[in-house]
Amino acid sequence: MGVTLALGGLATAATAAPAPAKPAAPAVSGYAPSELVLTIGYGDNAATASIQRAVTLGCSSGGVGSHPDAPGACHQLRMVGGKFDKVTKAPTNTACTKEWNPIVVTAEGVWEGRRVNYEHTFANPCALTAGQGQVFNF
Secondary structure, three states, X not given: OHHHHHHHHHHHHHHHXXXXXXXXXXXXXXXXXXXXXXXXXXXXXXXOOEEEEEEEEEOOOOOEOOOOOHHHHHHHHXXXXXXXXXHHOOXXXXXXXXXXXXXXXXXXXXXXOEEEEEEEXXXXXXXXXXXXXXXXXX
């Protein structure tokens, strides 16, 4: 009988112990991911370009990454619905020479859950500066 009480006491002690805490679930955002890698390089296209600069742009968190104006670039992309052509081909009043010194910009990653693989070649650095907007201003 003493053994039964001892075992019964162990069973009670085992069931009285608190259950281990469950890990907290990650915060869920209502927005699809928007994480991009942007590059600028000299050349006719991305395959042959000599990359000069590259930055990361994370718009899921309000604008983070190595882009110098991440919030501004994210805002500009949101205003055009993530359409990079509307950013790089916006009309400007800047006059540039007609020299051919091609410079290419690329954007790769995800914009609001959609895979992005964008490339645009400008005739020269002046044309890039005139048409880059905030997104490719780095």
